[in-house]
Amino acid sequence: MTNNQPLAGIRVLDVSQVMAGPFCCMLLGDMGADVIKVEPPQVGDSSRRSMGFRLKGEDSPGFLALNRNKRSIVLDLKAPADRDTFYALVKTADVVVENGRPGVADRLGIGYDTLRALNPRLIYASISGFGPGGPWATRPGYDLIAQAMSGLMSAVGIPDQEPVKNTTPVGDLGSALFAAYGILSAILARQTTGEGQLVTASLFEAALGLSIWETAEFWGTGKSPQPLGSANRMSAPYQAVEASDGWFVFAAANQKLWLALLAVIGRQDLADLPRFLDNSARVTNARELIELLRPSFRTRTAAEWVDALLAAGVPSGPILNYEQSLASEHTHARAMVQDIAHPVEGSFKALGFPVKLSATPQVVRFPPPLLDEHGTEIRHELADKGLIAEPQAA
Incomplete structure (x- = not known):
């Protein structure tokens, strides 16, 4: 050979x-x-x-x-x-x-x-x-x-x-x-x-x-990073959420994507709130933010949300198990x-x-x-x- x-x-x-x-x-x-x-x-x-x-x-x-x-x-x-x-x-x-x-x-x-x-x-x-x-x-x-x-x-x-x-x-x-x-x-x-x-x-x-993000957070804040589940240390909202039939993920990782997300889910009322005004504020208040968003996501199926978010340019995807991923x-x-x-x-x-x-x-x-x-x-x-x-x- x-x-x-x-x-x-x-x-x-x-x-x-x-x-x-x-x-x-x-x-x-x-x-x-x-x-x-x-x-x-x-x-x-x-x-x-x-x-x-x-x-x-x-x-x-x-x-x-x-x-x-x-x-x-x-x-x-x-x-x-x-x-x-x-x-x-x-x-x-x-x-x-x-x-x-x-x-x-x-x-x-x-x-x-x-x-x-x-x-x-x-x-x-x-x-x-x-x-x-x-x-x-x-x-x-x-x-x-x-x-x-x-x-x-x-x-x-x-x-x-x-x-x-x-x-x-x-x-x-x-x-x-x-x-x-x-x-x-x-x-x-x-x-x-x-x-x-x-x-x-x-x-x-x-x-x-x-541990790039974690050490950056520690040196920047003086506090050891804590568990976040599926959330992200540098962007919010950016995590798994529950739809009417299961879970999916999305990443509104910048201001453009954040505003696009709000348009898709019909929550433009959140756009002008000071505690969610920019990414830094949203990361600081990430737990409160995701709790406000959860009820909206429970109104449709995961597949419907993924399709709608992708159509609006917001990164999103289903959570696949290995059987599903390997067969894709x-x-x-x-x-x-x-x-x-x-x-x-x-x-x-x-x-x-x-x-x-x-x-x-x-x-x-x-x-x-x-x-x-x-x-x-x-x-x-x-x-x-x-x-x-x-x-x-x-």
Whole structure:
């Protein structure tokens, strides 16, 4: 298969498990990188056995969702012979990605300083819960903990209710995106310097780094942001409301949209009230404002309101569940659902590529690998380069 994608020729060693590291490496693989997933013996990536349901094979749907466009080799990094094979791989690699707790990689003999000595051009990405330094560095890294300790959990959910987290794991997935961004930047820097570097990302810093509105509010007011439900910190009204048959969302995010909204719902009487005169006043009085608007929205169905608001230029939409969203014509028009052929599953559905490249589009070159599916193949490649002895036939 010809690979003319942007990262063709870049080799990535994925020495990570579960979500943050594997998602980062999958993104690189989707752009054409040769991603080799290095897995421990017997169980492999622990996410292979996660989740409480299966399709046909032993690997979980979660593992399948995070590991396309990779090859798998099993190496016991505590065993000298397998560690030497890993060192041989490092000499051929451009990038290593690991997401263990700080200190674990060094104890295994695969820390940054050790691998950089083998390959000075190596870009080493380390994703952890809280980063390699600071008083929280050695704490376990879980998305729930990062959301809690970054401040994010204090500002999501319904006012005066028990704390909730963002169900989408923004710490895990955000750190993966930031790590990929750092890796690509380091690849560009290497073109000038000729040397690799250490890239660090963490779940905590990702959750905090994405808290743009919340930190702006805190520094601007001196008060920690509180939960707003579906409302917005910078614009009002901008949230979910209940129609006669269910809920929908709309966003009157500026003065023009505010006046258009009032015209649609027949509440022009609110336009000249000082406490709702501009966006700043409406944000300050958002709770009172939405209570005044709620009776109007209960007079028609959600679909009727969405159609009427869109016709007036006010952003609006239904609240879809995942079944509805994945089945929508728009989702399929944007190729966000794909069927991936698999040697055990036959095929399975997966999300498509959320960013599109016009000249070098992403493709699924490899389905998520079976454990050690490519181990012999990769060892032969290393032997051909004279880096290890030719593997013996089984």
